[in-house]
Amino acid sequence: GQNIDQPTEMTATEGAIVQINCTYQTSGFNGLFWYQQHAGEAPTFLSYNVLDGLEEKGRFSSFLSRSKGYSYLLLKELQMKDSASYLCAFYNQGGKLIFGQGTELSVKP
Amino acid sequence: DAMVIQNPRYQVTQFGKPVTLSCSQTLNHNVMYWYQQKSSQAPKLLFHYYDKDFNNEADTPDNFQSRRPNTSFCFLDIRSPGLGDAAMYLCATSRDGTGLDQPQHFGDGTRLSIL
Numbered sequence: 001g002q003n004i005d006q007p008t009e010m011t012a013t014e015g016a017i018v019q020i021n022c023t024y025q026t027s028g029f030n031g032l033f034w035y036q037q038h039a040g041e042a043p044t045f046l047s048y049n050v051l052d053g054l055e056e057k058g059r060f061s062s063f064l065s066r067s068k069g070y071s072y073l074l075l076k077e078l079q080m081k082d083s084a085s086y087l088c089a090f091y092n093q094g095g096k097l098i099f100g101q102g103t104e105l106s107v108k109p
Numbered sequence: 110d111a112m113v114i115q116n117p118r119y120q121v122t123q124f125g126k127p128v129t130l131s132c133s134q135t136l137n138h139n140v141m142y143w144y145q146q147k148s149s150q151a152p153k154l155l156f157h158y159y160d161k162d163f164n165n166e167a168d169t170p171d172n173f174q175s176r177r178p179n180t181s182f183c184f185l186d187i188r189s190p191g192l193g194d195a196a197m198y199l200c201a202t203s204r205d206g207t208g209l210d211q212p213q214h215f216g217d218g219t220r221l222s223i224l
Binding site (some may be wrong): 097 | 140142149150151152154159197199206211213214215216217218220
């Protein structure tokens, strides 16, 4: 089977670092994506990992361990505008993008 | 520089009155997707087109139809909207749908309300 799991919500403080975890199970794997979605808006692409390791893009980094079926998104120097839902997703063998439920991140002053 | 454009952003229709949502793309991508997203839920794939080939999800109600007259445009038709169809509808594209280093690019969505 295939499934993907991430925490429902998290709270962090402005300026801090937060790590959002995602675990997944799938028989075919073509990489894992992270999207950011502000309330009432469309998801925007943040990062993609297909090989094990850390990908860094400015304040955002994403990590993948294929053997463990695990990824995380790391957000540094949190800003209020980072309050959003963060979705992890992977393509299954049929070419369908499977989304997690999303983690609602609230950044407090 | 919008690459996936959805119109309108907000749509209000009456219960049972057909409605059409539109999506256009300037990316020349082969694959176009329609998703339904309800509050605090993940986007749910309704169907997608690989070029002209239509692929329907097994659990997509018959009430939902789609048309792709050319590479750039794709339409979502809801024949008889019910109250449960109130949601955000997202259009997305990808180059060839294999997933390899190909994120899906989403439009801003159309929020559909049913009176």
